[in-house]
Amino acid sequence: MMGRMDTQSPWLDDDQQALWQALLTVVIALPAALDRQLQRDAGISNFEYGVLAQLSMADEATMRLSDLARVSDSSQPRLSKVMDRFEARDWVARRPDPEDGRYTLAALTEAGRQKLAESAPEHVAQVRRLVFDPLSAAQRRHLTPALTRIAATVRRELEGG
Amino acid sequence: MMGRMDTQSPWLDDDQQALWQALLTVVIALPAALDRQLQRDAGISNFEYGVLAQLSMADEATMRLSDLARVSDSSQPRLSKVMDRFEARDWVARRPDPEDGRYTLAALTEAGRQKLAESAPEHVAQVRRLVFDPLSAAQRRHLTPALTRIAATVRRELEGG
DNA sequence: TGAAATGAGTTGCCCAGGCAAGTAATCCCG
């Protein structure tokens, strides 16, 4: 008898609906708001900013493309095209990994580091205004583990397919 | 004396960084995961699903395009093109608002309602798996008001520009 | 009342990203 389960009806109740609606707005509108500021002030997207930031945090500011794609939540084709643009502007340099020729290493150049440093302050201010300022200290504390769990689940979903 | 304020350094501390990183993964990867399921099972995007769902909840399943754009967190051009696709598939019908010829009313057709009904169960299941299942009851309770605040702030940002 | 201003919606152009197919390097295993 495979009727629907009691604890998991196929619909969302009102509380769940409220959470879901708020999350939907955040995932749709927040990237748009971040993109707008960054595009205006720095000519790059939020996603591109994230790639630069991840790379800058790596040892020697150098990473394998596949690792960079993973931490940036990017597909490989998408990252590949971002790298084309970055290389054209001399923000990164690609070279084959001497340890294994299948991998490609991406290294942030000095110009790339500078671009990131220039763009950071206004971007961080925007993140503060949109995300941190509206929250109480308690809300921030509660939010982190909850979002981390969702993030981990979503990551698994995209990798596992 | 307009130096930087003590309580608002231009950088994120470690706790903030953790929250921000988790939120970034969610806003980038969650739509991708939702899109993948919906595209595979229903041939529509998460965004399009949201538009259908919003319209279905309206009185008479009819709304002005500008209102529909607002509740769907959409620009007008974007919604306009979604409507082109929907009308081509006979999921919605557009007609001028008799009360004010500048507005356009969009009404969900029977076929549109059916498409939504067909797509809903798997989509809701995916939302459950990715968002609700990983959270404890307490986390869900805390999450809702926090996300609602961020959502409201981001909405204002995009409208006010 | 009529010309300018406002507001809703659409269109065209351009670019970014997904997917599937292609290339290249390495590994596996007889």
Next chain:
DNA sequence: CGGGATTACTTGCCTGGGCAACTCATTTCA
């Protein structure tokens, strides 16, 4: 040691969305 799998990355094709410019309806106000 050699040919087929596996893994990393790139390329081409197509679609979706942003922006700016346009059209059309309504309001404002001189």
